[in-house]
Amino acid sequence: MIAFEKITLSNGLRVIVHVDRSTPFVAVNVCYHVGAKNESPNRTGFAHLFEHLTFGGTKHIRDFDTPTQNVGGSNNAFTTNDITNYYITVPANNIETALWLESDRMVGPKFTKKGLDVQRNVVIEEFRQRNLNRPYGDTWHLLRDLAYKVHPYRWPTIGLTPQHIEEATMEEVKEFFFHHYAPNNAVLVISGNIDADKAFQLAEKWFSDIPQREIKSHLIVQEPLQTVDRELTVNRAVPIDCFYVAWHMGSRLDPDYYAADLLSDILSGGNSSRIEEKLVKGEKLFTEADIFLSGENDPGLFIATGKLNEGIDYNLGREKIIAEAMKTTETLVSAKELEKVKNKIEAEQVFNEIGYLEKAMQLASFEILGDVDLINTQLDHYRAVTADQIRLVAEKILRPGNKNTLNYLSLTK
Amino acid sequence: MNLNRNTPPQIYSVDGVEYIEPKCHKLSNGVELFTMKSGDQEVVKLDFMFKAGSWYAKSRLDSMMAALMLQEGTESLNASQIANTFDFYGAQFSSNSSYDNNYVTLVALNKYLPELLPLVSDILTNASFPESEFEILRQKRKQKALVDAERVGLVAQRGFLRNLFGEGHPYAPVASPASYDTLLLSDVKQHYKNFYRSDNMSIIASGFIDSTVIELIAANFSLSWGKNDSAITNDSYRLPKAKKSITIEKEGANQNAIAIGKLFPKQDHPDFPGLKLLCTILGGYFGSRLMTNIREEKGYTYGIQASPISFQQEGVLLIFAEVKMDKTSEAIKEVFYEMDRLTKELITEQELIPIQNYLLGRILEDFDGPFARAQTFASLREVELDFDYYTKLIETFKTTTPQQIKALAKKYLKADSMITVVAGTK
Numbered sequence: 141m142i143a144f145e146k147i148t149l150s151n152g153l154r155v156i157v158h159v160d161r162s163t164p165f166v167a168v169n170v171c172y173h174v175g176a177k178n179e180s181p182n183r184t185g186f187a188h189l190f191e192h193l194t195f196g197g198t199k200h201i202r203d204f205d206t207p208t209q210n211v212g213g214s215n216n217a218f219t220t221n222d223i224t225n226y227y228i229t230v231p232a233n234n235i236e237t238a239l240w241l242e243s244d245r246m247v248g249p250k251f252t253k254k255g256l257d258v259q260r261n262v263v264i265e266e267f268r269q270r271n272l273n274r275p276y277g278d279t280w281h282l283l284r285d286l287a288y289k290v291h292p293y294r295w296p297t298i299g300l301t302p303q304h305i306e307e308a309t310m311e312e313v314k315e316f317f318f319h320h321y322a323p324n325n326a327v328l329v330i331s332g333n334i335d336a337d338k339a340f341q342l343a344e345k346w347f348s349d350i351p352q353r354e355i356k357s358h359l360i361v362q363e364p365l366q367t368v369d370r371e372l373t374v375n376r377a378v379p380i381d382c383f384y385v386a387w388h389m390g391s392r393l394d395p396d397y398y399a400a401d402l403l404s405d406i407l408s409g410g411n412s413s414r415i416e417e418k419l420v421k422g423e424k425l426f427t428e429a430d431i432f433l434s435g436e437n438d439p440g441l442f443i444a445t446g447k448l449n450e451g452i453d454y455n456l457g458r459e460k461i462i463a464e465a466m467k468t469t470e471t472l473v474s475a476k477e478l479e480k481v482k483n484k485i486e487a488e489q490v491f492n493e494i495g496y497l498e499k500a501m502q503l504a505s506f507e508i509l510g511d512v513d514l515i516n517t518q519l520d521h522y523r524a525v526t527a528d529q530i531r532l533v534a535e536k537i538l539r540p541g542n543k544n545t546l547n548y549l550s551l552t553k
Numbered sequence: 554m555n556l557n558r559n560t561p562p563q564i565y566s567v568d569g570v571e572y573i574e575p576k577c578h579k580l581s582n583g584v585e586l587f588t589m590k591s592g593d594q595e596v597v598k599l600d601f602m603f604k605a606g607s608w609y610a611k612s613r614l615d616s617m618m619a620a621l622m623l624q625e626g627t628e629s630l631n632a633s634q635i636a637n638t639f640d641f642y643g644a645q646f647s648s649n650s651s652y653d654n655n656y657v658t659l660v661a662l663n664k665y666l667p668e669l670l671p672l673v674s675d676i677l678t679n680a681s682f683p684e685s686e687f688e689i690l691r692q693k694r695k696q697k698a699l700v701d702a703e704r705v706g707l708v709a710q711r712g713f714l715r716n717l718f719g720e721g722h723p724y725a726p727v728a729s730p731a732s733y734d735t736l737l738l739s740d741v742k743q744h745y746k747n748f749y750r751s752d753n754m755s756i757i758a759s760g761f762i763d764s765t766v767i768e769l770i771a772a773n774f775s776l777s778w779g780k781n782d783s784a785i786t787n788d789s790y791r792l793p794k795a796k797k798s799i800t801i802e803k804e805g806a807n808q809n810a811i812a813i814g815k816l817f818p819k820q821d822h823p824d825f826p827g828l829k830l831l832c833t834i835l836g837g838y839f840g841s842r843l844m845t846n847i848r849e850e851k852g853y854t855y856g857i858q859a860s861p862i863s864f865q866q867e868g869v870l871l872i873f874a875e876v877k878m879d880k881t882s883e884a885i886k887e888v889f890y891e892m893d894r895l896t897k898e899l900i901t902e903q904e905l906i907p908i909q910n911y912l913l914g915r916i917l918e919d920f921d922g923p924f925a926r927a928q929t930f931a932s933l934r935e936v937e938l939d940f941d942y943y944t945k946l947i948e949t950f951k952t953t954t955p956q957q958i959k960a961l962a963k964k965y966l967k968a969d970s971m972i973t974v975v976a977g978t979k
Contacts, residue, residue, distance in 0.1 A: 162592055164921060207907075234564065258850065265852065265853070266855040268807045344908075486643060
């Protein structure tokens with residue numbers, strides 16, 4: 141159970157406070173409801189580029205990092221398809237420095253040509269390092285593009301191509317900021333060793349004078365129902381053949397989400413899962429195999445992947461893992477299996493309640509999702525799932541016509 | 554409210570860290586059990602520490618595989634039964650080998666310890682090393698090695714360590730995926746028999762520790778077992794003369810990886826705290842000189858770090874980055890430029906003070922929460938240091954002068970003492 145309090149400032153900023161006396165630190169976590177899914181298809185990678193830019197100094201603060209270090213703190217950020225999340229952790233008595241910094245980021249970054257030029261280069265190097273210079277690094281580009289035809293989940297946060305980042309102009313950068321970065325489009329979470337009243341008072345002090353801004357409407361085209369299976373085969377300079385098979389599933393707030401998550405755990409969560417026992421160790425088809433959810437806010441993907449063992453027929457391996465998943469559409473999972481995956485979720489939840497920063501991030505993302513109470517109630521949702529519901533959700537997800545197969549084959553073989 | 558955003562809020566400096574010495578209990582077999590109670594969640598983490606890393610092994614892979622094979626079967630349980638028990642109770646079990654020590658770790662809810670501890674005890678004392686599971690693991694690791702061999706970053710770092718220590722040295726990463734083909738199960742099992750013994754083990758328990766937990770540990774781990782038949786000793790290992798510069802060709806690379814560095818004092822050396830400060834200035838935090846110059850000003854890389862790495866027997870300085878292909882020699886030149894600058898110019902107070910404060914904050918993090926404290930304690934034990942090390946570290950961070958930093962740079966960052974490894978395409 142994670143106890144928290146929440147208020148909304150007059151400018152629309154939601155503030156959540158969680159007190160944790162076991163740490164000498166506090167976290168100031170600001171989550172903006174903007175991610176790669178808010179980008180235009182010819183300016184992809186923008187939300188992430190923007191995240192980089194905001195560390196180059198803000199309106200009143202020339203250098204963002206030195207003041208953080210000066211108080212013994214550290215800061216970082218990440219961008220997903222749904223959100224952009226910034227955080228600073230500082231020894232508790234230095235909380236005002238963190239609030240000063242994060243609130244000035246919301247007031248506005250310092251837009252300079254030099255800053256933009258440099259971060260463009262850095263992000264392009266990140267693109268190279270993570271996606272072009274690494275075996276299997278373009279998997280998500282290929283898979284997303286195959287599975288989504290209209291929804292902006294069809295590109296990863298790094299963007300479709302480095303070219304979009306190369307071409308970004310200052311005007312576009314400014315427009316992006318003023319349409320997405322605003323108190324009325326963000327959540328501030330303060331967690332750690334601080335009185336709740338004090339935290340709210342300081343949040344008010346540092347954030348309440350930032351004006352509301354007009355948020356560019358979040359109308360995102362939803363993906364139409366897929367009715368015909370798709371398949372893409374690529375040949376790359378990688379040592380081992382592998383495949384990704386993705387089916388569309390519901391959104392994070394869909395009541396089916398919990399059953400789908402448990403289904404993926406039954407199939408491949410842990411060494412005692414069906415895929416691991418039967419296919420990896422039993423039939424020795426793969427050296428690695430996994431079934432997992434893409435875990436996004438809008439309708440996401442249910443994904444099966446495997447790296448084929450030496451000498452195993454590629455198609456046979458891939459079809460076996462699909463067949464193993466399909467069994468759950470016909471036969472109910474056993475009570476013991478269901479109990480096992482629920483216990484695992486429960487334990488993970490308790491393990492996650494240990495870090496003050498992790499709790500801040502979770503509170504922020506649940507609030508952005510639209511239901512912060514889920515942080516404490518989701519376990520009940522998991523506990524309530526029945527074997528019947530798992531079979532039904534399997535049937536729904538694994539239906540004919542809903543499948544996207546990426547064959548990622550080795551050139552060198 | 555009239556808010557002045559131009560002036561930073563008042564700064565409170567980090568004065569020190571609250572040390573909580575772990576309690577040491579001796580089990581009846583002589584095993585030391587260290588406990589650190591803290592936190593409200595009823596979760597316990599148990600680390601079983603064995604001096605069984607590659608330093609002690611006949612080959613590096615023997616110690617790695619021995620660690621990984623533990624949960625693959627015991628005299629009475631097969632791998633599936635073991636996996637099912639851990640999963641059913643939502644426990645996280647891992648067994649990892651490192652250069653010096655191997656750690657077997659269990660993270661679990663207190664309420665399931667009565668079911669889980671007998672299993673962990675069985676695994677430690679009766680691991681059976683089944684042939685079939687060994688073959689599966691061999692294949693898995695070999696494939697992973699094949700993929701890793703395609704990553705220029707790893708290729709450069711491993712090439713760097715091999716160059717420094719020499720092929721076959723316990724700290725030198727294995728050269729090829731094919732090494733897995735010649736691995737013998739009997740050697741791996743022998744490594745387990747020699748080094749996983751009660752008189753070579755200590756236990757660190759952290760989290761929600763109460764008398765029940767301590768009694769459960771005592772009930773399950775007080776057995777004496779194992780004996781060392783090995784005469785292996787790597788103590789007399791002679792380091793080779795490393796090559797100044799190596800290029801490892803990697804066709805089709807999109808970036809080149811560079812690894813620059815040398816043998817360096819290790820953690821117990823009196824200069825180490827000062828060198829930690831020096832390396833932080835050079836490349837140990839986001840605003841470091843290397844990051845500012847090579848990432849923020851020139852945009853040659855996504856990230857570059859300089860770190861002092863300390864093993865039990867040796868220390869290493871490693872400067873590492875993946876860089877733009879056509880800017881490789883420029884990037885290397887800038888690394889040497891920044892090292893040289895440290896030997897010639899005094900650092901300003903303006904640059905130094907935030908770094909000192911930053912490092913003090915990181916120390917505070919090393920003691921933040923039950924698991925961090927246990928981790929810190931374990932890593933100190935690994936190199937046979939105690940909490941005094943942190944007292945020295947804090948003292949050094951607070952009092953080192955710009956002159957002393959320059960003197961350290963002159964002593965340790967000489968350009969002609971460095972080796973350079975580049976992996977990628979010319």
